[in-house]
Amino acid sequence: MNKEDLLEVVNKAVSLSKADQVEALLVGGESYLTGFANNYIHRNVGEETYELSVRVVIGKKVASASTTDLSYESIKSCVETAETLCKFQKDNEEFVSLPKDNGEEKYFEEVYELPDAETRAEIVKKVVDASKKHDLISSGKFEVEKSQIAIKNSFGIEKYGERTVATLKNIAMGDTSSGFSQESAMSFKDINVDKIIEESLDTALKGRSPISIDPGKYEVILSPYAVEEFLSSMKYLSLTEKNIEEGTSFMKGHFGEKMFNDMITIYDDGNDANTIKMAFDFEGMKKKRVYFVKNGVIENVVNDSFYAYKLGKEPTGHSLPQPNDLGAYPMNFIFEKGTSKLDDMISNVEKGLFVQRFWYTNPMDPVNLVITGMTRDGLFLIENGKITKGVKHMRFTESIITALKNCLEISDNSKIIYEGGTVTTAPYMRIKDFNFSSATEF
Amino acid sequence: MDDVIERALITAKKLGATYADVRIIDRTKENLSLTNREVKVATTRHSRGFGVRVIVDGAWGFFSSVNTAGEEGERVAKIAVEIAKASSKTKIEDAKLKDIEIYQDKVPQPVKIDPFSIPMNKKIAFMLDLDKLMEKEGIIVRNSSMYFSKEWKTFASLEGAYIEMERIVSGAGIQVIATDGREIQVRSYPSSFGGDFARKGYEFIEEMKLSENAERIRDEALQLLKAKLCPTGKMDLVIGPYQMALQLHESVGHPTELDRVLGEEASFAGTSFLTPEKLNNFQFGSKYVNIVADATDPYALGGFPYDDEGVKAKKIYLVKEGIFVGYLNSRETSYKLGLESMGAMRADSFSRIPIIRMTSINLEPGNYTLEELVSGVDNGLLIDVNKSWSIDQKRLNFQFGTEIGYEIKNGKIQDMVKNPTYSGITYEFWRSLDGVGNESYYHTLGLPNCGKGEPMQVMEVSHGSSYARFRNVNVGVKHE
Numbered sequence: 001m002n003k004e005d006l007l008e009v010v011n012k013a014v015s016l017s018k019a020d021q022v023e024a025l026l027v028g029g030e031s032y033l034t035g036f037a038n039n040y041i042h043r044n045v046g047e048e049t050y051e052l053s054v055r056v057v058i059g060k061k062v063a064s065a066s067t068t069d070l071s072y073e074s075i076k077s078c079v080e081t082a083e084t085l086c087k088f089q090k091d092n093e094e095f096v097s098l099p100k101d102n103g104e105e106k107y108f109e110e111v112y113e114l115p116d117a118e119t120r121a122e123i124v125k126k127v128v129d130a131s132k133k134h135d136l137i138s139s140g141k142f143e144v145e146k147s148q149i150a151i152k153n154s155f156g157i158e159k160y161g162e163r164t165v166a167t168l169k170n171i172a173m174g175d176t177s178s179g180f181s182q183e184s185a186m187s188f189k190d191i192n193v194d195k196i197i198e199e200s201l202d203t204a205l206k207g208r209s210p211i212s213i214d215p216g217k218y219e220v221i222l223s224p225y226a227v228e229e230f231l232s233s234m235k236y237l238s239l240t241e242k243n244i245e246e247g248t249s250f251m252k253g254h255f256g257e258k259m260f261n262d263m264i265t266i267y268d269d270g271n272d273a274n275t276i277k278m279a280f281d282f283e284g285m286k287k288k289r290v291y292f293v294k295n296g297v298i299e300n301v302v303n304d305s306f307y308a309y310k311l312g313k314e315p316t317g318h319s320l321p322q323p324n325d326l327g328a329y330p331m332n333f334i335f336e337k338g339t340s341k342l343d344d345m346i347s348n349v350e351k352g353l354f355v356q357r358f359w360y361t362n363p364m365d366p367v368n369l370v371i372t373g374m375t376r377d378g379l380f381l382i383e384n385g386k387i388t389k390g391v392k393h394m395r396f397t398e399s400i401i402t403a404l405k406n407c408l409e410i411s412d413n414s415k416i417i418y419e420g421g422t423v424t425t426a427p428y429m430r431i432k433d434f435n436f437s438s439a440t441e442f
Numbered sequence: 443m444d445d446v447i448e449r450a451l452i453t454a455k456k457l458g459a460t461y462a463d464v465r466i467i468d469r470t471k472e473n474l475s476l477t478n479r480e481v482k483v484a485t486t487r488h489s490r491g492f493g494v495r496v497i498v499d500g501a502w503g504f505f506s507s508v509n510t511a512g513e514e515g516e517r518v519a520k521i522a523v524e525i526a527k528a529s530s531k532t533k534i535e536d537a538k539l540k541d542i543e544i545y546q547d548k549v550p551q552p553v554k555i556d557p558f559s560i561p562m563n564k565k566i567a568f569m570l571d572l573d574k575l576m577e578k579e580g581i582i583v584r585n586s587s588m589y590f591s592k593e594w595k596t597f598a599s600l601e602g603a604y605i606e607m608e609r610i611v612s613g614a615g616i617q618v619i620a621t622d623g624r625e626i627q628v629r630s631y632p633s634s635f636g637g638d639f640a641r642k643g644y645e646f647i648e649e650m651k652l653s654e655n656a657e658r659i660r661d662e663a664l665q666l667l668k669a670k671l672c673p674t675g676k677m678d679l680v681i682g683p684y685q686m687a688l689q690l691h692e693s694v695g696h697p698t699e700l701d702r703v704l705g706e707e708a709s710f711a712g713t714s715f716l717t718p719e720k721l722n723n724f725q726f727g728s729k730y731v732n733i734v735a736d737a738t739d740p741y742a743l744g745g746f747p748y749d750d751e752g753v754k755a756k757k758i759y760l761v762k763e764g765i766f767v768g769y770l771n772s773r774e775t776s777y778k779l780g781l782e783s784m785g786a787m788r789a790d791s792f793s794r795i796p797i798i799r800m801t802s803i804n805l806e807p808g809n810y811t812l813e814e815l816v817s818g819v820d821n822g823l824l825i826d827v828n829k830s831w832s833i834d835q836k837r838l839n840f841q842f843g844t845e846i847g848y849e850i851k852n853g854k855i856q857d858m859v860k861n862p863t864y865s866g867i868t869y870e871f872w873r874s875l876d877g878v879g880n881e882s883y884y885h886t887l888g889l890p891n892c893g894k895g896e897p898m899q900v901m902e903v904s905h906g907s908s909y910a911r912f913r914n915v916n917v918g919v920k921h922e
Contacts (some may be wrong), residue, residue: 045504068508088562117528139709374834440839
C-alpha cells in the first residue's frame with residue numbers, strides 16, 4: 001500500500017465516526033526474515049500486514065477496536081464496535097482529550113530498496129561460508145522491513161511515516177565458545193557484512209577453552225550489546241510518567257539531583273542523527289528530545305497525551321499505540337558516548353572481565369533497579385591491561401543505579417542496536433565492582 | 443474447501459512444492475484493564491489472514507497476507523515458493539517430514555458461557571468491585587484485567603489434511619502494589635503475568651474467586667513491607683504450584699524443545715543441555731520427578747485438538763521417575779532423530795511460521811499433604827508466585843524470585859519473608875526433589891506470554907503442579 005492508500009483508510013475511519021473525538025491509526029508494511037542455524041537457512045519468512053485501530057471518546061468514556069480487514073464494510077464495523085464498546089464503558093475521570101495537532105512535520109519518509117529473497121540468501125551465505133572455513137557454526141538472522149504508519153484524529157492531526165530498517169545478526173559457535181555481532185541500518189547496503197563476520201568469528205575463536213573463575217565483584221568493560229541489555233529494564237520501570245505515578249521509578253523525588261558522575265548523559269530523541277529515526281509517535285505527536293540524566297543530574301521522563309494532559313504538561317511524543325498498559329516508552333534511547341578509546345579502557349583494567357553480551361535480564365528489585373542475567377557469546381578475562389582468556393559464563397546480580405555510579409569510563413564510539421521496533425544507541429562502559437553472583441558449566 | 447486455500451495449494455504444487463500447508467485464522471480478542479478505578483484499556487481486536495508454508499528444492503519458505511480473497515492465494519504461494527528457492531542456496535540436506543496420520547476434522551469448542559456474550563458494562567462493574575476491595579492506605583496501584591479470545595482456524599495441506607478448530611480463551615487477574623515510601627511490594631492473584639487463563643468461557647472468571655482473594659492479597663502486600671528479608675544460605679524449599687509453573691516452564695519446557703536442542707533457536711533464546719545422547723539415560727531429577735507434555739487436557743491453555751502440522755494432540759512423558767525420556771518435537775525434528783511426532787508445532791498467528799512450542803508441561807502429583815511436606819523441613823522456606831526470572835541460554839543456571847515466602851522452622855510455617863529468591867543448576871535442583879503434594883493442591887496455570895522465535899511469537903502455554911519440596915537449595919542472592 002502507498003501513502004495515499006493508508007491516508008484514505010484513516011480518513012475514512014474518522015469520517016465514519018459519530019463520537020465526540022476519534023483517532024484512526026493504521027500500522028503495517030512488509031517484513032522479511034531470513035533465519036539461519038547450523039550454517040544453513042532454516043527459517044525464511046515474510047509477511048505483508050496492516051492493522052487499523054480506532055480509538056473513540058464519548059464524554060469521558062474511551063474505547064478502541066481494531067481490524068486487519070481494510071474493506072469499507074470492515075472499517076465501518078470497526079468504528080461501530082469501538083463506539084458500542086465506548087457506550088458501555090464507565091467514565092475515565094482522568095482522561096482529558098485526544099492530542100491536539102501541534103503543527104509539526106506532517107510526513108516522514110526515509111525508505112530504501114528492500115533486498116529480495118535471493119539477495120538475502122547471498123548475504124547469509126557469505127556469513128555461513130566464513131564460519132564453515134573456521135569450523136564454526138553460525139546462527140542468526142537477516143531481517144528487513146518497510147514499516148508504514150498513518151494517523152488521523154478529529155483535532156486535525158494527519159500524519160504519515162515510512163521507513164526501512166535492515167538488521168544482520170550472527171552468533172558464531174565453536175565447541176567451547178561463541179561470538180556475537182549485530183548491526184542495523186536504514187538501508188541494507190549500509191550494513192558492513194565483513195565487520196559482522198570479523199567481530200563474531202574473532203570473539204568465538206578468542207574465547208576457546210574458557211577457564212572457570214569464582215563469582216564476585218569484578219571491574220568490567222561492557223560492550224554496547226551488554227550495555228543495551230543491562231539497561232533494558234530501566235526503560236519500562238523508570239523512564240515514563242506512569243512509572244513516577246506508580247512509584248516504580250528510582251527517579252521519583254530525585255529530579256534535579258546529581259546522582260551520577262558528569263559523564264552520564266542519557267536521553268531519548270527520535271530525530272537524533274545517531275538513531276534509526278522516527279519523527280512522531282503513535283498519536284502523531286512530534287518526538288521531542290527528553291533528557292533522563294544530563295551530566296549526572298536526574299532531569300525528566302517521557303509521556304503520552306494521557307499523562308501529559310492529566311498533569312498539565314505538553315506531550316513529549318513517546319506514546320505507543322493506544323490503549324496499552326505501558327502508555328509511553330522511550331523508543332530511541334541514547335546513552336551519550338564519552339571520550340575514551342576502547343583500547344585505552346582495556347589497558348586501564350588491571351584485573352577484570354570483558355562482557356560481549358548479557359542475556360535474559362530481569363529485575364529483582366524494580367525501585368533500586370537490581371537486575372539479574374547471564375553473560376553470553378563472549379566473556380573474557382582482562383589481566384594487566386590485556387584480554388587474555390575466555391571465561392565460562394557467569395550470572396550477574398547488580399543494580400543499574402549502582403553500576404552507573406561506579407562507571408569509570410565511556411567509549412568515544414557507540415553502536416545503534418535495533419530490536420523489535422525500538423532503538424538503543426550505546427557505547428562501551430568501564431564499571432568497577434560489578435557483582436557476579438554465580439557461575440555455570442560452559 | 444476455501445477458495446484461497448485451494449488456490450494456494452494448487453499454485454504451490456504447480457511451482458514445485460513437495461510439501462505445502464495453509465492456515466487461515468479468524469480471531470477476535472477483547473482486552474480490559476482497570477487501574478485505580480480508571481479503565482486503562484477497553485479494546486477489541488479482530489484479525490483475519492492466512493499463511494502458506496512450503497518445501498521447495500528441499501528448503502522452507504513462508505509468506506502471509508491479511509487479504510483472504512481467492513486470487514491472493516496464488517500470489518502468496520508464489521512468494522513463499524520464491525523464498526524457499528532462495529533458502530535452498532545454503533541447504534546442507536533436504537528438509538524431510540515424519541509421516542503422520544492425515545485427518546479431516548471439525549472441532550468446535552463448547553463453553554458454558556460465551557465470554558463475548560457478557561456485556562462490557564457488566565465486566566467493568568465487576569472489575570470496579572474488585573478495585574474497591576483492594577483499596578487501602580499504602581496501596582498505590584490496584585489493577586484488574588480480563589482477556590477473552592475466540593478463533594476459528596482452518597488447516598489444510600497438500601497431503602490431504604483439512605482441519606477446522608475453534609479456540610475460546612478466558613482469563614483474568616488482580617494485582618496490587620504497596621509502598622511505604624522506601625520500597626514497593628507486589629501481590630497478585632491467582633498469579634502474576636495477568637492472572638490465570640484457560641480454554642473455557644466466562645464461567646472460568648466466576649470459578650476464579652477473585653473477590654474472595656482481593657482483600658487477602660492487599661493485606662499481604664502491606665505485610666510484606668514490614669516483613670523480614672529472605673535469609674541467605676542453603677536450605678529446603680517448599681514451592682507452591684504457581685511458582686512451580688515458572689520452574690517447569692524455564693527448566694523443563696524450554697530445554698526439551700527439540701528445535702532448540704538441534705541449534706535452530708541458537709541465535710535468539712539459545713540451545714539446551716538436554717542433548718540427544720542423553721535421551722532415555724540422563725538422570726534429570728530424583729525418582730519423584732514425573733513430568734508430562736499434555737496437549738489433550740480439554741481446558742489447559744497449552745492444549746489443542748491438532749497442532750499446526752495437523753498432528754493430533756498427544757500426552758507424552760518428558761521425564762519419568764527422574765529419567766529424561768522425551769522431547770517436544772515437530773515432524774521435521776522427529777524425523778531427524780527417528781522419534782514419534784508428538785505434535786508441538788504452533789504459530790501465534792496466521793502471519794507466523796509454526797515452531798515447536800510447549801503444550802501443557804505438568805509435574806504429576808504425588809501423595810503428600812502440604813502439612814506433611816512442611817513437617818519434613820527443619821530450616822527452610824515456603825514460597826509461591828513468580829516475581830523475577832532468569833536462566834542461561836543452555837537452561838542450566840537459573841535464578842528466580844517469588845512474591846511471597848514464609849520461613850519454615852522445625853516443621854512449622856513461621857514468619858512472612860520478603861523478596862525470596864533461589865538459584866541453582868537445573869538437573870541438580872530437580873534431583874533434590876523429595877516430595878510432591880497430592881492432587882488436591884494440583885493446579886494448571888495458563889501462561890499467555892511465552893516468547894520464542896525470530897520473528898518473535900508469543901504463545902499460550904500452561905503448567906500443572908502441586909506443591910513440591912526441594913532439599914538444600916541456594917536461597918537469597920546478595921548483590922550489595
